[in-house]
Amino acid sequence: MVVPEGPLASVNDRVGQQPCVHVSLHRLRPRLQKCHASPRLTPDSTVGRSSGSITRGTAASGTGRERGELGEHFIPRRGARPVQRVQPLSPQDDVRGLQITESTQTGAPVLATGISLSVARGEVIGLVGVTGSGAREIALAILGRLPEPAVIAAGSILIDGIELVGASRRALNRLRDTRISLISPAAPTGLAPDQVIGRQLARTLRRTGGLSRTDAARRALELLEKVGLPDPQATSLVVPTQLESTALLQVTIAAALSQPPDILILDEPTRAVEAAGEPSALELCRGFLQEFGLSIIVASRNLGLAAATYDRVAVVEAGRVVEQASAAEILASPRHPHTHSLLEAARYARG
Known part of the structure; x- marks a missing residue:
């Protein structure tokens, strides 16, 4: 999200507020007319920041108004x-x-x-x-x-x-x-190298999800299957050091999802x-x-x-x-x- 800064933030705070008070309509009609005639910000408005960056309106909303007021054939200068x-x-x-x-x-x-x-x-x-x-x-x-x-x-x-x-x-x-969780080739997996994988996943599921021993073991196998391991049962019975790099990556993802961040x-x-x-x-x-x-x-x-x-x-x-x-x-x-x-x-x- 492009975060408004400076004067824009205060303007946005006032969007939707009526700046005129209806005390006496005939006395305030000129002021009301001026208020209604003045431009107002909408969620589709775009404002250029002081740094000179370019902002294109509602690109994420899928409305198609990506080129703002510059026209469909606007080609920005490279810089x-x-x-x-x-x-x-x-x-x-x-x-x-x-x-x-x-x-x-x-x-x-x-x-x-x-x-x-x-x-x-x-x-x-x-x-x-x-x-x-x-x-x-x-x-x-x-x-x-x-x-x-x-x-x-x-x-x-x-x-x-x-x-x-x-x-x-x-x-x-x-x-x-x-x-928050991290998955990185350069980071530790978070798994104990000398304990079988299924038991480690089930322990986390019991601690964080309140599952029974049986339900935690079943859920651990489901996670190993979800990440694409061909034989979840066999994988659950080995220790991390027995796995090749691709399988270890899949187990690391399963471990991260055992307590979904x-x-x-x-x-x-x-x-x-x-x-x-x-x-x-x-x-x-x-x-x-x-x-x-x-x-x-x-x-x-x-x-x-x-x-x-x-x-x-x-x-x-x-x-x-x-x-x-x-x-x-x-x-x-x-x-x-x-x-x-x-x-x-x-x-x-x-x-």
Whole structure:
């Protein structure tokens, strides 16, 4: 969601309010006429931000009014300005003015700055950028797991109205246990390496879902089947270290869904399986969006995934979101030069 700032916020607060008081109609008629004649903001209104970015109205609502007042044949000039288009309402995750620095020292390098985005329930948003662009750091900041000594220097991260920035370690751990999960080739699976998988999943289901021992064991097998394992029963009887990488990824997803989070963060979800031609973590998780009410945030270098798997894309370059739009818009009419470069790289990689 493109978040109004400055004067716009106060204007929006007054939308729908009548600025005139009906005390004496004949005395106030001229003033009433002036009020009715003045322009008013509507949900479809678009306002350019002071930074010079471009906002296109109601792109997420599917009304087709994507080019605003500029006409159907308007072709934007290519340049280095950030491009933003209207995002869905009712955010489950709302990031505003996020700034990440390499450390707490004065003058420390900035890893990401001015990051504002929202993720609605049931939505998949891709944070796409090359290595070192800041896309991964943004995702890890939302998770509350920035690698030290990197820190959040400014901004706000709200998860269903709960502020993460400045929260205690205990509060962050509680949120990570119940609201946010990470699946990454570089991150621990969260599974004990020396305990059979079925027992670990059933234990979590009993603790968080209040299931009986029998129901928890049955549900564990259902989850293993849902993630595509060919023999859930056999998989439930082995320990994680006995599994190959693809099967371990599937079990990790099943473990994350045993206590369904509100937000699932995927870090480079194709890296572990792209060479083997197997389904990626993103492809596996997308099937659970509606069933579990998930939102998915993907940190990736591959803009080619947008067509099949992302609902929206935020293109990140040098620590800034330079373009943000629906996946369809990004693919059909990219506006920022860096977006063009990422698309060309994706096409080249496909051969």
